[in-house]
Amino acid sequence: MNPAKLPWSVEENPRLSQWVDFSEPGIARVFSAKVELGQGIVTAIAQIAAAELRLPMSKVVVVSGDTRSCPNESYTAGSMSIEVGGTSMRMACAEARRAIVERAAIMLNADQSSIAAEGGLILLDGAPSKLDYWNVAREIDWQLPISGRAPFAALANSTSLGKSIARLDLPAKVTGASFIHDFELPGMLHGRVLRPPSYGARLESLDTSAVKNLPGVVKIWRSGDFVGVCCDHEYQAVKALEGIGAGARWSESEVSADSRGWRELLPTLRSIDSETEAGERPTTLKNLRQLSATYSRPPIAHASMAPSCAVAVYDQQGLTVWTHSQGVFPLRGALANALGIDESHVAVIHKQGAGVYGHNAADDVALDAALLARQVPSRPVRIQWTREDELAWSPLGSPMVIKIEGTISPTGDIVDWSSQIWSGPHGQRPRPHGPVNLLAAAHLDPPIPFPEAYEVMSRFAGGARNSEPAYDLPHRKIVLHSLPGLPFRTSALRTLGGYANVFATESFMDELADAAGVDPVEFRLRYLSDPRARRVIETAVKLAGWPLNGERGKGRAAGIGFARYKNSAAYVAVIVNVEVDRDVRVSKVFAAVDAGLVINPDGVVNQIEGGIVQSVSWTLKEQVLFDGRRVTTRTWDQYPILRFDEVPELAVELIERPDSRPLGVGEAAQGPAAAAVANAVARALDVRVRDLPITRERIVAAGTAQ
Amino acid sequence: MSTTHTIVVNRQSHQVTVDHYETPLLYVLRDDLRLKGTRFGCGNGSCGSCTVLVDGHAQRSCELPMWSVEGKSITTVEGLGTLDRLHPLQRAFIDFQAGQCGYCLSGIIMTAAELIGSGGEPSREKIVAALDANLCRCGAHTRIVKAIEAAWKASATGVVR
Numbered sequence: 001m002n003p004a005k006l007p008w009s010v011e012e013n014p015r016l017s018q019w020v021d022f023s024e025p026g027i028a029r030v031f032s033a034k035v036e037l038g039q040g041i042v043t044a045i046a047q048i049a050a051a052e053l054r055l056p057m058s059k060v061v062v063v064s065g066d067t068r069s070c071p072n073e074s075y076t077a078g079s080m081s082i083e084v085g086g087t088s089m090r091m092a093c094a095e096a097r098r099a100i101v102e103r104a105a106i107m108l109n110a111d112q113s114s115i116a117a118e119g120g121l122i123l124l125d126g127a128p129s130k131l132d133y134w135n136v137a138r139e140i141d142w143q144l145p146i147s148g149r150a151p152f153a154a155l156a157n158s159t160s161l162g163k164s165i166a167r168l169d170l171p172a173k174v175t176g177a178s179f180i181h182d183f184e185l186p187g188m189l190h191g192r193v194l195r196p197p198s199y200g201a202r203l204e205s206l207d208t209s210a211v212k213n214l215p216g217v218v219k220i221w222r223s224g225d226f227v228g229v230c231c232d233h234e235y236q237a238v239k240a241l242e243g244i245g246a247g248a249r250w251s252e253s254e255v256s257a258d259s260r261g262w263r264e265l266l267p268t269l270r271s272i273d274s275e276t277e278a279g280e281r282p283t284t285l286k287n288l289r290q291l292s293a294t295y296s297r298p299p300i301a302h303a304s305m306a307p308s309c310a311v312a313v314y315d316q317q318g319l320t321v322w323t324h325s326q327g328v329f330p331l332r333g334a335l336a337n338a339l340g341i342d343e344s345h346v347a348v349i350h351k352q353g354a355g356v357y358g359h360n361a362a363d364d365v366a367l368d369a370a371l372l373a374r375q376v377p378s379r380p381v382r383i384q385w386t387r388e389d390e391l392a393w394s395p396l397g398s399p400m401v402i403k404i405e406g407t408i409s410p411t412g413d414i415v416d417w418s419s420q421i422w423s424g425p426h427g428q429r430p431r432p433h434g435p436v437n438l439l440a441a442a443h444l445d446p447p448i449p450f451p452e453a454y455e456v457m458s459r460f461a462g463g464a465r466n467s468e469p470a471y472d473l474p475h476r477k478i479v480l481h482s483l484p485g486l487p488f489r490t491s492a493l494r495t496l497g498g499y500a501n502v503f504a505t506e507s508f509m510d511e512l513a514d515a516a517g518v519d520p521v522e523f524r525l526r527y528l529s530d531p532r533a534r535r536v537i538e539t540a541v542k543l544a545g546w547p548l549n550g551e552r553g554k555g556r557a558a559g560i561g562f563a564r565y566k567n568s569a570a571y572v573a574v575i576v577n578v579e580v581d582r583d584v585r586v587s588k589v590f591a592a593v594d595a596g597l598v599i600n601p602d603g604v605v606n607q608i609e610g611g612i613v614q615s616v617s618w619t620l621k622e623q624v625l626f627d628g629r630r631v632t633t634r635t636w637d638q639y640p641i642l643r644f645d646e647v648p649e650l651a652v653e654l655i656e657r658p659d660s661r662p663l664g665v666g667e668a669a670q671g672p673a674a675a676a677v678a679n680a681v682a683r684a685l686d687v688r689v690r691d692l693p694i695t696r697e698r699i700v701a702a703g704t705a706q
Numbered sequence: 707m708s709t710t711h712t713i714v715v716n717r718q719s720h721q722v723t724v725d726h727y728e729t730p731l732l733y734v735l736r737d738d739l740r741l742k743g744t745r746f747g748c749g750n751g752s753c754g755s756c757t758v759l760v761d762g763h764a765q766r767s768c769e770l771p772m773w774s775v776e777g778k779s780i781t782t783v784e785g786l787g788t789l790d791r792l793h794p795l796q797r798a799f800i801d802f803q804a805g806q807c808g809y810c811l812s813g814i815i816m817t818a819a820e821l822i823g824s825g826g827e828p829s830r831e832k833i834v835a836a837l838d839a840n841l842c843r844c845g846a847h848t849r850i851v852k853a854i855e856a857a858w859k860a861s862a863t864g865v866v867r
């Protein structure tokens with residue numbers, strides 16, 4: 001069924017020519033600004049286009065993330081790629097096919113009802129005519145606006161839609177080059193950038209005399225606190241950077257002397273407050289009981305497997321940048337601003353990188369490459385960050401503190417719910433206009449400092465994401481204390497505030513259920529009238545086949561977590577089994593998912609599996625440490641993530657809803673998985689850990705406090 | 707001071723000259739021989755992205771100075787199989803859709819190549835143990851283990867597609 005309203009991407013890019021092109025015989029080229037991040041979007045877009053154009057997938061070519069040819073769809077983020085980008089592509093291709101049928105009818109002087117467009121051919125009364133898509137396409141005015149009313153292909157008839165089509169990009173990735181890191185242009189130089197040792201450090205002096213004579217060094221460039229080097233070969237650049245670092249003298253200063261934990265620190269910082277409130281507090285009830293609990297999460301690193309990388313060239317045409325950024329159009333604007341040139345002279349082209357999981361250094365390294373490319377006109381420059389800089393200088397997922405108060409009646413009914421959230425900003429991606437927000441810009445002479453950023457309660461406030469429990473509660477109030485003054489840069493990490501908010505609300509639901517003496521599953525179902533929400537919980541319970549109300553404190557237990565991501569995307573319920581000995585081990589995870597219409601079932605399962613594993617890693621192991629000056633977790637030893645021998649067994653069940661709109665899944669499982677782990681640990685040990693990550697030290701501390 | 711080294715890569719002999727005698731094999735593979743399927747992840751042996759076979763043993767190419775691989779035989783993911791002649795491991799990774807971004811996969815496949823090449827009874831425990839030093843940030847682990855197990859079983863029983 002077609003949606004009633006045009007998606008944002010179509011509103012912004014209304015002409016058919018912005019989405020499809022038949023100028024090459026035998027090929028349908030489709031254009032999307034949604035880019036491959038390892039989530040399988042390019043395959044899904046190809047499936048959608050093939051289905052609506054009634055073409056085999058081999059005849060569809062997806063051009064993605066190129067400011068020279070693609071519609072401006074802003075970022076690939078927020079689990080919106082299928083919901084918005086995919087639906088837009090569906091509309092465009094359905095419209096294109098309808099236009100082909102209409103024009104073919106005129107060309108064949110036949111009634112539209114006797115015409116069909118199938119597999120590239122125009123059929124007249126079921127038999128091939130002399131026409132195909134491509135000679136009809138030449139007669140069509142592709143400037144036509146997309147009406148959104150061309151009927152969608154039926155799922156049942158499609159060979160691509162709703163099928164587990166294998167990822168188009170995977171074969172190249174298991175046989176050889178395929179990432180931006182592997183991209184090479186003739187005459188390309190390899191560069192590195194020296195980062196300050198800490199936040200606020202100033203470069204007092206720089207002695208490059210020893211480095212200048214190293215083999216292959218083509219250019220050393222300093223501006224303010226920024227130093228970059230370009231060499232003929234990559235290892236020469238590695239050595240040159242070492243030498244430059246040795247010749248740099250910095251003055252450092254403390255940016256935050258406070259060594260308290262996040263739980264104590266965040267509520268003391270300057271904040272900008274906003275709130276939302278709904279419903280009425282019942283006034284007649286007596287003997288009410290109040291419960292209160294405070295939860296926290298540390299800063300978390302994106303920790304991509306690949307350090308960020310970009311290639312840039314400055315020539316007569318202007319600046320061309322190849323990047324693994326999630327938003328080629330916003331980056332184009334931000335680069336133009338930072339460099340003081342006109343946007344029309346900048347082209348930004350996406351190339352695949354490793355998974356980024358949000359706003360990592362992909363955009364920052366693009367500016368590094370552009371700055372150095374400007375110093376060596378006409379020579380392409382490839383910059384790659386070091387592992388240490390990737391972990392220390394990428395924007396971080398913000399630390400958060402969440403305090404929840406709940407009131408229950410003597411019969412165990414929740415009568416009031418209020419929460420306060422302290423969080424840094426989650427959305428500091430570069431914007432096409434306005435403040436620049438790219439790392440190197442803040443180090444140049446003159447510097448373009450980062451703008452102060454904070455969030456105000458709305459459905460776009462990252463810190464408040466999923467803070468409203470999905471339950472039917474009589475009254476709720478949520479206060480967001482947005483913290484503009486954290487000593488380090490924070491920005492979008494997969495789920496934004498959703499991970500911590502679901503961890504907190506779902507932990508608190510279990511605490512309330514315990515206080516009321518009710519089984520946690522039953523307790524949740526009491527407050528869920530949405531049948532789709534109930535169904536995922538019931539499905540997960542069936543899948544897990546594990547009594548949730550087993551004996552406490554026996555070292556092994558199950559726990560549940562549920563959320564509908566953003567309160568508008570996919571529904572996910574997760575049940576985990578944990579075993580706690582010296583450390584917490586998550587042995588099994590069961591997840592039930594309702595993602596509406598699913599374009600690629602195996603792709604969705606793969607995303608959910610990955611989301612669960614990443615969340616278990618965040619929840620059990622990950623925290624960025626900051627010593628008042630610098631991030632000190634700069635290597636994989638200092639910032640450990642889940643390893644092969646710690647990964648749980650996974651079982652994921654999809655609930656099919658072919659008649660509903662597609663719902664984003666990329667970020668839907670992380671919150672529920674974290675909550676399920678916390679709830680299982682609480683049951684296994686009879687100790688509630690409210691500060692992430694749930695490490696041995698945290699368990700001991702929570703046990704002592706209890 | 708530049709030094710010259712002879713190495714055999716994917717059954718082809720190469721002479722390469724490097725400016726720094728400690729230049730790691732990784733950079734020579736990527737930059738000189740343009741075999742870019744071997745990937746940089748950390749540069750200090752802690753992620754496994756750069757794993758290649760050296761005389762049949764999985765090793766971290768970011769930590770192997772050129773002088774240490776003089777005369778040795780090296781296999782990269784390109785030498786294991788190609789798009790039109792996939793190695794059973796590469797085939798299995800595609801069959802199981804074992805990967806998301808795929809950045810970690812070539813290193814993992816090379817680690818697995820030593821394991822399944824060593825004969826022995828296929829087992830999940832052995833696979834997990836062999837992958838001890840390989841990281842995957844996307845969370846594709848369970849599929850990766852299943853893919854390796856399938857490829858190992860297929861090659862152990864001689865059913866190699």
Ligand code: FES
Pocket residue numbers: 745746747748749750751752753754755756757766767768769
């Ligand atoms: S790059 Fe060699 S182990 Fe990480």
Ligand code: FES
Pocket residue numbers: 038305354355805806807808809810811841842843844845846
């Ligand atoms: S698939 Fe992305 S790191 Fe493993």
